[in-house]
Amino acid sequence: MQFDMHYYGTCAMARAAGLNVETAKTIATAAQFVDDNTAREAITFRDGSRIDVEATAHHPLHLSNLNEENQRKVWVPFHFLPGNMGDTYTERLKCRKDSEIVQEMRDHHLSLADRKFAVELIGIAAHVYADTFSHYGFSGVSSRGNKVDNGSFLFHEDVKDLEDTIKDLAPELRAYITKKKDDFFKKNGPHGGLLSNIVGSISEEISGALGHGSVATYPDRPYLVWSFDYEREDTIVGKCSTRNNPITFLAGCRALHGMFQRFMNLRNDLSSKDGRSFDDIAQTVLGILTVQGSKEIRIDAWQDAAAKGTIFGEADNEIPEYKGQS
Numbered sequence: 001m002q003f004d005m006h007y008y009g010t011c012a013m014a015r016a017a018g019l020n021v022e023t024a025k026t027i028a029t030a031a032q033f034v035d036d037n038t039a040r041e042a043i044t045f046r047d048g049s050r051i052d053v054e055a056t057a058h059h060p061l062h063l064s065n066l067n068e069e070n071q072r073k074v075w076v077p078f079h080f081l082p083g084n085m086g087d088t089y090t091e092r093l094k095c096r097k098d099s100e101i102v103q104e105m106r107d108h109h110l111s112l113a114d115r116k117f118a119v120e121l122i123g124i125a126a127h128v129y130a131d132t133f134s135h136y137g138f139s140g141v142s143s144r145g146n147k148v149d150n151g152s153f154l155f156h157e158d159v160k161d162l163e164d165t166i167k168d169l170a171p172e173l174r175a176y177i178t179k180k181k182d183d184f185f186k187k188n189g190p191h192g193g194l195l196s197n198i199v200g201s202i203s204e205e206i207s208g209a210l211g212h213g214s215v216a217t218y219p220d221r222p223y224l225v226w227s228f229d230y231e232r233e234d235t236i237v238g239k240c241s242t243r244n245n246p247i248t249f250l251a252g253c254r255a256l257h258g259m260f261q262r263f264m265n266l267r268n269d270l271s272s273k274d275g276r277s278f279d280d281i282a283q284t285v286l287g288i289l290t291v292q293g294s295k296e297i298r299i300d301a302w303q304d305a306a307a308k309g310t311i312f313g314e315a316d317n318e319i320p321e322y323k324g325q326s
Contacts, residue, residue, distance in 0.1 A: 001130050001131060001133075001134045001220050001222075001249075001252075002217070002220045002221075002295055003032060003035075003295055003299070003322075004222070004295050004298040004299045004302065005130060005134075005220075005222065005249065005252075006028075006031045006032045006034070006035060006126075006127055006130065007028045007029070007031065007032040007322050007324075008028070008299050008302040008303070008319050009130075009253060009256075009288075009302060010027060010028040010031045010032070010123070010126050010127075010130070010256060011024050011025060011027070011028035011319045011320070012285075012302055012305070012306060012311050012312065012319060013253055013256040013257045013260055014027045014028065014256075014260045015272070015306075015311070015312035015313075015319075016257055016260075016275060016276050016278070016281055016311050016312045017257050017258075017260035017261040017263075017264055017275050018260075018261065018264045018271050018272055018273065018274065018275020018276075019260055019263070019264050019270055019271065019272060019275075020270055020271065020272040021272070021316045021320070023119055023270040025320045026119045026120060026123065027119060027120075027122055027123040027126060027260070028123065028126075028319075028322075029123065029322065029323065029324045030119075030120045030121075030122075030123025030124050030126075030127075031123045031124065031126040031127040031130070032127070032322060032324055033056075033123075033324040034056045034057060034078055034079075034124055034127040034128075035056075035057050035127070036057065036324055037053075037055055037056040037057055038055050038057050039053065039055065040052075040053050040054065040055050041053060054073070055074060056074060056078045056124075057074060057078070057079070068141070068142075071140055071141045071142065071210065072140075072141070074140075075140030075141070075210065075211055076093070076139070076140035076141065077128070077140075078124075078127065078128055078131075079128075079131050079135060079140055079211065080093075080094075080095040080131070080135050080138060080139055080140030080211055081095055081099070081101060081102050081105070081128055081131070081132060082094065082095065082096075082099075082101060082139070082140075083095055083096025083099040083101065083132075083136070084096075084099065084100070084101050085099070085236050086234075086236045090139070090143055090144075090145045091145070091234065091236050093139040093140070093141060093143070094136075094137060094138060094139045094145065094234075094236065094237070095131070095132055095135045095136050095137070095138060095139065095140070096132065096136050096137075096236075097132050097133050097136045097248065097251070098132060098133070098251070098255055099132060102128065102129055102132050105125060105128065105129070106125055106129055106259055109121050109122060109124075109125040110122075110259070110262055110263060110266065113263060113266035113267050114266075114267075118263075118267070119270070122259070122260070122263050125259070126256055126259065126260075129252075129255060129256060129259065130252050130255075130256060132252075133248050133249060133251060133252030133255070134219045134220055134245070134248070134249070134252070135211065135212055135219060136248075137212075137234075137237045137241055138211050138212040138215075138219075139211070140210070140211055141210065142209060142210050143209060143210075144209065144231070144232060145230075145232060145234060146209035146210070146211065146212070146213070146214055147209045147214050147230070147231040147232070148214045148215055148228050148229060148230050148231060149228065149229040149230070149231055150214070152227075152228045152229035152240075153215075153218075153226060153227070153228050154226060154227045154228075155224070155225065155226050156224075156225045156226070215228060218243075219243065219245070221245060222245050222246060222249045222288075222289040222290075222291075222298065223245065223246060223289065223290050223291060223292045223293075223298075224243070224245045225243065225244050225245065225246070226242075226243050226245075227240060227241060227242040227243065228240070228241055228243075229241075245289075246286060246289045246290050249289050250282065250285060250286050250289060253278075253285050253289075254278050254282070257278045258278070261275065272313065274312070274313035275312075276311075276312060281310070281311050284305055284310045284311055285311070287301075287305075288301045288302055288305055302319060303318065303319055306318060306319050
């Protein structure tokens with residue numbers, strides 16, 4: 001998922017669950033900062049003590065992505081939490097929607113609700129949890145199991161046997177995301193690996209396919225309905241994968257809302273006393289998710305719904321500006 005979901009969508013779900021403004025903002029900031037925390041500079045204090053920082057993300061073209069240790073410490077735990085399904089190690093590494101493992105993570109973090117760092121921890125958990133609803137079917141390591149047939153992509157009206165949940169993809173937007181995909185592959189190679197002209201003699205075969213690089217940013221666009229074929233048959237997800245992002249993202253929003261409600265029930269001191277059930281806001285949220293446009297347009301959709309009071313209470317009805325990188 002991208003900034004519109006990890007910050008604005010997360011903040012909206014926290015507010016809708018009944019958490020107060022400051023708590024929701026902190027949770028959403030921590031969730032988004034998982035994507036922004038690419039530096040590893042240590043923080044040194046005047047007395048000589050130090051805090052060592054571990055990165056939770058890397059730029060897609062960063063050479064650290066080639067390092068197996070970095071993949072295991074960054075991409076696997078924070079963005080592609082393994083679903084632990086299947087017979088082989090490669091299959092078990094693949095991320096799965098709302099898997100038992102991510103539910104165990106959620107429950108463990110909720111058990112720490114009385115700790116001083118609980119709010120920030122729930123925000124980090126929200127990032128990992130949400131990503132399982134977009135990154136499923138891919139793993140956070142370089143793997144042939146992540147490679148797809150780049151000529152197999154279909155969008156919206158071309159995808160068969162889907163519920164008629166959203167309107168057809170606008171022609172100009174189809175052209176826009178296709179260009180985005182082509183530009184991505186020019187930089188990263190057809191399977192999401194790093195091109196040799198960027199990393200010298202390292203070829204795509206060595207870099208392999210990391211995460212969902214082989215399908216560009218398609219899993220992260222909430223409005224997209226699409227399908228593709230894996231290069232290899234997968235005993236869990238099969239050869240062809242059909243994705244209805246709005247419906248899947250809606251399930252992700254419901255899961256976050258549920259986690260935040262549980263957290264509020266454990267921490268009544270953080271409650272705003274004006275939460276709403278997810279069923280009450282589901283159609284509004286789906287409407288936001290089906291907005292076709294750039295990240296900025298999608299952010300405006302969240303802010304507009306907040307201003308109208310259709311997601312959470314009318315008091316303090318603006319999602320605060322993100323301050324994570326300031």
